[in-house]
Amino acid sequence: xxxxxxxxxxxxxxxxxxxxxxxxxxxxxxxNTILGFIEQLGEVDVDGVxxxxxxxxxxxxxxxxxxxxxxxxxxxxxxxxxxxxxxxAVPKVVE
Amino acid sequence: MTDPTDLTxxxxxxxxxARDISAPELTEACLSAAQEAGALNxxxxxxxxxxxxxxxxxxxxxxxxxxxxxxGIPLGIKDLFCTRxxxxxxxxxxxxxxxxxxxxxxxxxxxxxxxxxxxxxxxDEFAMGSSNETSVYGNAVNPWRRKGDDTPLTPGGSSGGxxxxxxxxxxxxxxxxxxxxxxxxxxxxxxxxxxxxxxGRCSRWGIIAFASSLDQAGPMTRTVRDxxxxxxxxxxxxxxxxxxxxxxVPDFEAMLTGDIRGKVxxxxxxxxxxxxxxxxxxxxxxxxxxxxxxxxxxxxxSLPHTKYALPTYYVIAPAEASxxxxxxDGVRYGHRAKLDAGDGITEMxxxxxxxxxxxxxxxxxxxxxxxLSAGFYDAYYNRARKVRTLIKRDFEQVFADGVDAIxxxxxxxxxxxxxxxxxxxxxxxxxxxxxxxxxxxxxxxxISVPAGLNDQGLPLGLQLIGRPWEEGxxxxxxxxxxxxxxxxxxxxxxW
Numbered sequence: 001x002x003x004x005x006x007x008x009x010x011x012x013x014x015x016x017x018x019x020x021x022x023x024x025x026x027x028x029x030x031x032n033t034i035l036g037f038i039e040q041l042g043e044v045d046v047d048g049v050x051x052x053x054x055x056x057x058x059x060x061x062x063x064x065x066x067x068x069x070x071x072x073x074x075x076x077x078x079x080x081x082x083x084x085x086x087x088x089a090v091p092k093v094v095e
Numbered sequence: 096m097t098d099p100t101d102l103t104x105x106x107x108x109x110x111x112x113a114r115d116i117s118a119p120e121l122t123e124a125c126l127s128a129a130q131e132a133g134a135l136n137x138x139x140x141x142x143x144x145x146x147x148x149x150x151x152x153x154x155x156x157x158x159x160x161x162x163x164x165x166x167g168i169p170l171g172i173k174d175l176f177c178t179r180x181x182x183x184x185x186x187x188x189x190x191x192x193x194x195x196x197x198x199x200x201x202x203x204x205x206x207x208x209x210x211x212x213x214x215x216x217x218x219d220e221f222a223m224g225s226s227n228e229t230s231v232y233g234n235a236v237n238p239w240r241r242k243g244d245d246t247p248l249t250p251g252g253s254s255g256g257x258x259x260x261x262x263x264x265x266x267x268x269x270x271x272x273x274x275x276x277x278x279x280x281x282x283x284x285x286x287x288x289x290x291x292x293x294x295g296r297c298s299r300w301g302i303i304a305f306a307s308s309l310d311q312a313g314p315m316t317r318t319v320r321d322x323x324x325x326x327x328x329x330x331x332x333x334x335x336x337x338x339x340x341x342x343x344v345p346d347f348e349a350m351l352t353g354d355i356r357g358k359v360x361x362x363x364x365x366x367x368x369x370x371x372x373x374x375x376x377x378x379x380x381x382x383x384x385x386x387x388x389x390x391x392x393x394x395x396x397s398l399p400h401t402k403y404a405l406p407t408y409y410v411i412a413p414a415e416a417s418x419x420x421x422x423x424d425g426v427r428y429g430h431r432a433k434l435d436a437g438d439g440i441t442e443m444x445x446x447x448x449x450x451x452x453x454x455x456x457x458x459x460x461x462x463x464x465x466x467l468s469a470g471f472y473d474a475y476y477n478r479a480r481k482v483r484t485l486i487k488r489d490f491e492q493v494f495a496d497g498v499d500a501i502x503x504x505x506x507x508x509x510x511x512x513x514x515x516x517x518x519x520x521x522x523x524x525x526x527x528x529x530x531x532x533x534x535x536x537x538x539x540x541x542i543s544v545p546a547g548l549n550d551q552g553l554p555l556g557l558q559l560i561g562r563p564w565e566e567g568x569x570x571x572x573x574x575x576x577x578x579x580x581x582x583x584x585x586x587x588x589x590w
Contacts, residue, residue, distance in 0.1 A: 003465075008461075011461050011464050014464050014468060015457075015460050015461045016421075016441070017448045017461065018448070027461070030520070031461070031465065033520045033521065033522055034458075034462055034521060035462075035465075037522045038406045038409055038466075040402075041403060041406050041479060041482055042478075043403075044400070044403055044482050044485065046485070049481040049482075050481070050484055051477050051480030052481075052483045053480075055294050055483075055487065056295050060338075061337060072196075076427075079429070081425060081430070081431035082431065088426050090440055091434060091443055093439070
């Protein structure tokens with residue numbers, strides 16, 4: 001299977017990364033190289049094999065469903081490119 | 096008196112406890128060595144004030160005679176670790192200016208043990224790379240050079256700054272992280288020791304995520320003993336990481352007896368790659384002989400799915416990365432692109448991510464997006480997860496047959512020149528991790544030990560792979576190998 005520039009553009013859109021039209025053919029070519037390398041997984045007999053969920057079989061720990069942290073809005077906003085009145089600010093989302 | 100920056104962690108600990116040297120003296124010696132070493136581009140953010148405060152506090156503990164092994168030991172911290180108040184940007188433009196309000200569990204544990212942070216170390220962007228050439232800070236440079244040739248070489252990656260700093264004597268040890276070989280490959284390229292513990296041994300909390308099912312932190316040091324000391328301080332259960340193992344951490348140093356008589360060492364035939372350079376083949380054979388001479392039993396073994404490890408990795412790691420890196424959207428931290436009139440939120444995301452991420456990171460995020468997209472999820476992602484099960488099963492089988500550790504080369508070559516791979520396609524660079532990536536897929540502990548120099552005078556490493564949770568036993572085998580190899584070479588100072 002081979003990736004064309006249209007597919008490359010769709011993937012870039014899904015990944016929310018702007019790619020100039022002029023760069024799409026080179027990107028598609030790189031995808032094809034990488035996917036060509038990955039294709040060899042098709043040779044492996046995986047009938048009846050479970051996909052790995054966790055590399056170490058372990059039961060995830062549970063904890064009490066209680067608040068353990070909080071009241072630090074200032075710290076959370078301290079790295080924001082644009083924070084106003086205790087909120088993250090973004091361009092207009094709804095009309 | 097020897098230069099304090101030449102001390103191992105074990106020697107420095109003993110001298111500090113004997114009050115033979117003070118923690119501030121040792122820290123100042125490292126800070127000035129780091130300052131003179133700008134040409135290596137290993138330290139990318141220096142934190143001298145923090146370092147001296149920590150060193151003075153360590154000295155007080157030492158004076159009271161109640162000091163853990165890492166107390167007063169100057170370390171470099173990979174830029175992937177969030178360190179409170181200090182730049183932590185994973186060598187990415189998208190996290191420019193980010194100063195975390197919290198401390199990663201691993202660095203907190205090191206600081207609780209009295210360790211000193213000199214600064215943050217260079218790396219490949221988001222730990223994606225094998226040569227430290229994808230960093231927003233520019234290349235880190237290997238302190239080693241080929242004989243009679245001053246071509247700048249890569250220190251390896253992604254923990255390239257960590258490897259360069261430890262090898263050049265800018266710090267006594269450094270933290271690294273390893274997703275596909277990022278501790279062990281740079282350790283091999285710079286003639287130092289690098290340990291990747293079992294998945295779940297070190298908490299991932301506060302370490303900027305690349306591929307969460309593979310990422311694991313570990314120590315990079317000059318000796319196996321130092322790796323044991325530093326790993327003891329780094330490991331341990333953390334309720335803030337749900338995959339962190341609730342297991343006691345032994346004193347790894349106390350397990351270094353050097354006695355490996357009767358241990359069974361497996362030599363996997365699938366690691367004998369076509370076109371493997373003679374120097375690697377020779378080193379591997381010598382490693383086998385050294386372990387046999389130390390009393391180990393050597394068995395030829397088979398790990399039949401080895402050849403599928405890299406393609407499996409290049410599905411799973413990008414898939415997880417595409418999900419983990421979705422958080423860099425220009426809203427909560429780091430870079431936000433300048434917007435044009437009329438741009439909405441989607442343009443903000445797309446422009447921010449296009450400007451903030453480098454080429455390799457974009458490539459992997461997009462490959463990950465593709466393999467997870469509707470219609471391809473089963474063919475790529477689920478198939479890779481099934482092959483991963485088989486890769487792990489290969490190891491379980493040989494361990495069940497009585498193998499204690501597996502010996503392989505650490506890398507397919509010695510360090511290469513910076514820029515030498517610029518024209519290569521991405522897959523050629525990925526082949527650097529051919530011997531190390533299986534270990535991450537199977538969640539096992541692995542260690543790279545310097546074992547010799549090639550004809551050009553560059554260090555080469557051997558890798559030992561251990562059973563899950565048996566880092567102590569693995570370190571002991573590595574210790575026996577280190578003693579037999581007697582690697583003492585250091586790079587001649589040119590920086």
